[in-house]
Amino acid sequence: xxxxxxDPQALSIQEGENATMNCSYKTxxxxxxxxxxxxxxxxxxxxxxxxNEREKHSGRLRVTLDTSKKSSSLLITASRAADTASYFCxxxxxxxxxxVFGQGTRLTINx
Amino acid sequence: xxGVTQTPRYLIKTRGQQVTLSCSPISGHRSVSxxxxxxxxxxxxxxxxxSETQRNKGNFPGRFSGRQFSNSRSEMNVSTLELGDxxxxxxxxxxxxxxxxxxFGSGTRLTVV
Numbered sequence: 001x002x003x004x005x006x007d008p009q010a011l012s013i014q015e016g017e018n019a020t021m022n023c024s025y026k027t028x029x030x031x032x033x034x035x036x037x038x039x040x041x042x043x044x045x046x047x048x049x050x051x052n053e054r055e056k057h058s059g060r061l062r063v064t065l066d067t068s069k070k071s072s073s074l075l076i077t078a079s080r081a082a083d084t085a086s087y088f089c090x091x092x093x094x095x096x097x098x099x100v101f102g103q104g105t106r107l108t109i110n111x
Numbered sequence: 112x113x114g115v116t117q118t119p120r121y122l123i124k125t126r127g128q129q130v131t132l133s134c135s136p137i138s139g140h141r142s143v144s145x146x147x148x149x150x151x152x153x154x155x156x157x158x159x160x161x162s163e164t165q166r167n168k169g170n171f172p173g174r175f176s177g178r179q180f181s182n183s184r185s186e187m188n189v190s191t192l193e194l195g196d197x198x199x200x201x202x203x204x205x206x207x208x209x210x211x212x213x214x215f216g217s218g219t220r221l222t223v224v
Binding site: 030031033035040041042043044045048088090092093096097098099100101102103104 | 115117144146148153154159161166167169199203208209213214215217218220
């Protein structure tokens, strides 16, 4: 079963716009990680935010984490066609050596 | 540095057969995890190995097994294949555990016919 719930399941925007994806989870975590997947290929690690951090930036990516609400968001600014992919949040669970993934958000950037 | 290498990339097997998938982690990474991805169930954790020991196992039948060698390379085996085993199998390596983040391989696409 999935721990994470991602919202929306699909998102379609124009190139240049910002894209926001949300993730909620259920249990205590060590960290939360975001991954990108293109067309059923491997997962590309985007960013890791630890449970004691509230916000993290990497290039055009901004991730926030609210442990009180058990939720996170991923913001991609100034989107490009190459950002078209599925995005997954994954939680690193305390005491377990594994990631628990959400169902993902399918992002489409229209030229 | 080289990434996580999974072989083969594609595989077609018949029901009832068995299959072995291979994963070579990033040099220096001692943890290797395996995940199954299907359209219906999404990404599901199979098992994790660290220094040749299985530390964690997901909720999969005993037909799914794995092992890790002293050089950290890992293999997973699925016996008595079923149609429902058709999936993308992803391997991930980490220095030690989820605290450090994971690097995933490109996956092995298994089709059972």
